[in-house]
Amino acid sequence: MSALREVPSLTASPFPLQFIENGHLQKLYQTLWGWDICESCQREQSCAGEACPWPRSNLTSFFDHYKNITSSYVPELIPATQSALRSHEDLFDIIKLLKAMPTVMRSDLMNYYFSARTDNMKPPSLADQDWAFNLAVKIMTSISCSGEMQPYDLLEFGTQPSRWHNDSSLAEFILGAFPESGPGNLVIMGDFRTAKGLKPSITAKQLTKAGLRLKATDDLRNHLKLDVTTGVVEIYHYTGVLKENLKASQVSRRAESNYSENIPKQVALEALHSIQVVLFPFGSDSHQRLRDLVLRGGFDPECLNYDYAAYGPEILHYRHFGPRIEELSSEVEEPSPRGFLEMWFQRRSGERYVIMATFIGIVIAIVIGLLSLVVAIFQAWVAYQAWKHPAIGIDGS
Structure with missing residues (x-):
């Protein structure tokens, strides 16, 4: 370890790191x-x-x-x-x-x-x-x-x-x-997911259909974290940082050097794979969704450079973010109720939507019935006025 740098003592600045070259x-x-x-x-x-x-x-x-x-x-x-x-x-x-x-x-x-x-x-x-x-x-x-x-x-x-x-x-x-959830309970081969109880796709398109919103985060610890109350899924989007860490790991392994990882290699692989392979597969509708997030959602444009294959294996065992992927999968299959009306219904998605459709139908029927009643009352009033005040003919009779 080299000696620490000695910086001449100057007048303290309220923002010493403000100017960056x-x-x-x-x-x-x-x-x-x-x-x-x-x-x-x-x-x-x-x-x-x-x-x-x-x-x-x-x-x-x-x-x-x-x-x-x-x-x-x-x-x-x-x-x-x-x-x-x-x-x-x-x-x-x-x-x-x-x-x-x-x-x-x-x-x-x-x-x-x-x-x-x-x-x-x-x-x-x-x-x-x-x-x-x-x-x-x-x-x-x-x-x-x-x-x-x-x-x-x-x-x-x-x-x-x-x-x-x-x-x-x-x-x-x-x-x-970044605690480990187990010895790779969730295994992802390319864009094919195999896991106990993991059924629906969890691409960005599917998440959006389930009423979830994707939000950029700069905290890798919050990657794929779901806020059930607000329906927000956080995505760590600085993929360039993940790639630099993986490149450094590759170089140090070839050179047999003692490179100190900033981010654990397995964590970086899972984060990059989940973005480029799972959530936003190249050429899909979710890929276009990623473009929109880069343009309007503050995502790093480097997310659009699909090169996971240069860093990680095709078959990846998720040891850190597996539980969060499974949680998102469950949310796609059975969305949590949000909002005033949805909180009235059961959590099971199928039953909830049937009840919601029935409820909406009843409301529409009531509204139509009320409108019909108003029209009938108006017609009766017009008829009554016509009977009480008959029109006078041209000859005055």
């Missing part, structure tokens, strides 16, 4: 996956090397995401106290530390990192230290993370974050975020 994005790319970018690309010139990965990187949406969450970082500006993140380089250093020491407890990592910085100022507050590490974990693993004493992270990330406790390591935290 292309060089920062390249360093982020190198830090996350260990790629070597050629000097020409670093000087923003035409790429001079065929092996340089920078031109083929399709991470524009992810980089925009990085800009959004880092530019809003605000340190606790306490007099004579340094900020936890003084620059983007500090954030990269924390990511490198996490990758180098994934089995060390969080509290020890934070103490090691901030005690090694020498800028003649007091260490950052514990809350600021927590926020810096949470931000690094968010960028590195695509998991919204929170320290033990940070309830406000819920507001910052817009979702309920996962707790990374001080007495646990990053490896333990990731293991808890």
Whole structure:
């Protein structure tokens, strides 16, 4: 582990990560996956090397995401106290530390990192230290993370974050975020699903027909998560990030290097497979639905580059997201009641729709009956008026 970077102490800025240059994005790319970018690309010139990965990187949406969450970082500006993140380089250093020491407890990592910085100022507050590490974990693993004493992270990330406790390591935290459901109870071969009790298709088209809405999420932990009350299914859409992790795993395996995975390979495979093979099969109506989500739903355009076959096997055992796929399958077969009227009916879809059709028919019959009664009353009134006030003839008789 190289010595931590020493950054000259400058006047604290309320938004130290607000300004982002292309060089920062390249360093982020190198830090996350260990790629070597050629000097020409670093000087923003035409790429001079065929092996340089920078031109083929399709991470524009992810980089925009990085800009959004880092530019809003605000340190606790306490007099004579340094900020936890003084620059983007500090954030990269924390990511490198996490990758180098994934089995060390969080509290020890934070103490090691901030005690090694020498800028003649007091260490950052514990809350600021927590926020810096949470931000690094968010960028590195695509998991919204929170320290033990940070309830406000819920507001910052817009979702309920996962707790990374001080007495646990990053490896333990990731293991808890993606628990295994069993030895691959759900097996998917191409677009053919085989599982006990798994009957209907769960393509995006089928989910939409069942009244579900697909929503983009940047938290991989929430991938395929269904909110039964609102009928929203969250989809992790930064497929470029998944592919970079899988590419790095392939390269490290061929080179027999000790690559520290940001995202577990099995998790990345299941997420990518579920998007490109299960939910949005190429050339289908669901594929067109994916195009609409990219155009109007904020999905990463990289989702439209179908290349799962380059990374994973045709037969995939779902060890992490299998239960969620089965839940979606059950929801397609027997949609949960939503709305005021549907809550009146039974949960079983077939019976519910029969009762709903009968109920609607009765309502229509009542309305038609009332209209007929009104017409009959009006006709009787007209007849009565004609009898009571007979018309006078032309001759006055």
